[in-house]
Amino acid sequence: MTKLSVNVNKIATLRNSRGGNVPNLLKVAGDIQDFGGQGITIHPRPDERHIRYQDAYDLKPIVHTEYNIEGNPIPKFVDLVLAVKPTQVTLVPDAIDAITSNAGWDTKKNESFLYEVISEFKRNDIRTSIFVDPVIDMIEGAVKTGADRIELYTEEFALEYGKGNKEAITPYAQCAQLAIDLGLGVNAGHDLSLDNIQFFKENIPGLLEVSIGHALISESIYLGLENVIQMYLHRLK
């Protein structure tokens, strides 16, 4: 079974745009789990433009499914994760000013750095995953970092699949199989959506978890809009 972990960054983006508490991030996280979501993912960025560091603490008692915190392991992030103790930490090499995650780790160049931070998280019983491009060398390098899992960075797949290029799945399927053969668990995320998720799932062996935010929240708006318009019209009669 593949678990669905819902990334709630976009809920925090909307909340922060007005400075109040609407939408209420904690309520949304609770509702997602009540509706069957099997995990909550957050990706606090250093500028706290969506998830604030305080949110990571506030969500801890709310998340009774899998709690996944993603981010670049700068000291402030490492301290946060060690204090919150989520189920899983996913390490992402995003630059401070990146608009969103845009690359996986070079697991060969960063092997000793990753090995050290991963060891610290593992000593604290936090499962570790590292964000990687679907490149065989990077999967081989990932094993040496001691990570429990990889998260395949799926933006390229999503882009190509959207253009009709189903062959784009091939490097992902090969890397997933290699990861399994080498003893790594396989997660995936970035730009997965209702359009591409079934094809991705059907073609990736041993897919343990997907984390989905941007598309899922957008789809929730599209699919909820008609209902809400009708509710307003009813009140305006």
Ligand SMILES: CC(=O)[C@@H](O)[C@H](O)COP(=O)(O)O
């Ligand atoms: C790690 C990853 O793939 C990202 O998709 C991510 O967590 C989303 O971050 P933003 O919501 O800041 O774009």
Ligand SMILES: NCC(=O)COP(=O)(O)O
């Ligand atoms: N790890 C990927 C994630 O959490 C969500 O990515 P996206 O669906 O917002 O692109």
